[in-house]
Amino acid sequence: MLEVLSASWVYDAVLHAQARFLPALIEQDQLTLPGEAPLIYSAETGPHASLIQATPALYRHVGDYCCLQLLAGKERYLLLFSSDAGAMDDYLIRIAQMKCSYILSSIKATLPQDRSTALSERERECLRWVSEGKTTEDIALIVSVSANTVNNYLSNAMQKLSASNRAMAIATAIRANLI
The missing domain is CATH 1.10.10.10 (Winged helix-like DNA-binding domain superfamily/Winged helix DNA-binding domain)
Structure with missing residues (x-):
């Protein structure tokens, strides 16, 4: 099961994304890997447009979206950015992906070993x-x-x-x- 750790969306949108939207992204293998050019999709015309538009709570928060894969050791995580249409900067998305991977690796390194x-x-x-x-x-x-x-x-x-x-x-x- 996917677990959403943090979001700036309303609770209903998070629940919908956790149940339907995020699994659909992962199943269709539409994650940007580290070092790749980010794939930015539109909520109006992207591959998940009907899924996003069918849920008003989610549709209000997504104009464009980009789904990134984060690597921390052998673990893989998902980072989803959403913004108003046309507001995403692919350079800043790459920087954010690198920084988040680094932060996750650092956090994992400080966790107590079982x-x-x-x-x-x-x-x-x-x-x-x-x-x-x-x-x-x-x-x-x-x-x-x-x-x-x-x-x-x-x-x-x-x-x-x-x-x-x-x-x-x-x-x-x-x-x-x-x-």
């Missing part, structure tokens, strides 16, 4: 060695396992920390006092 996602001692050890500038092969020699095993430990740690790369995993682990 026991199911806690790093193992070996994952912490491999992250510590990476933070010291060691290569995968160096770490494999130090901890007496294969390079593939080291990569598996690091990959698991990155996933548990919702990090998109090793540097982000190290930063997150340091902030959370895990290494």
Whole structure:
């Protein structure tokens, strides 16, 4: 189920969007991915015009709309902008998408870990060695396992920390006092 976390629309419009409009956007795969030019649709002529116009509470708040996908680690989120017709600026939409993804990643990094996602001692050890500038092969020699095993430990740690790369995993682990 989709959950709306924040909206500037009236409650009826949010309920309608949560029940029908947002799932329709996602099912039709009309989300702008990070780095892509935003797809701006009109409530009058866009692919969801009939769905928007059928609900007065929603129609009052949507002239143009743009649906963006946000990435935070392995998680995906949806950000929907709406405005008066012709008022959207694609450059500002791209900036907002980047900033929101960054904020979500930062928030996720500061949330307490539950026991199911806690790093193992070996994952912490491999992250510590990476933070010291060691290569995968160096770490494999130090901890007496294969390079593939080291990569598996690091990959698991990155996933548990919702990090998109090793540097982000190290930063997150340091902030959370895990290494």
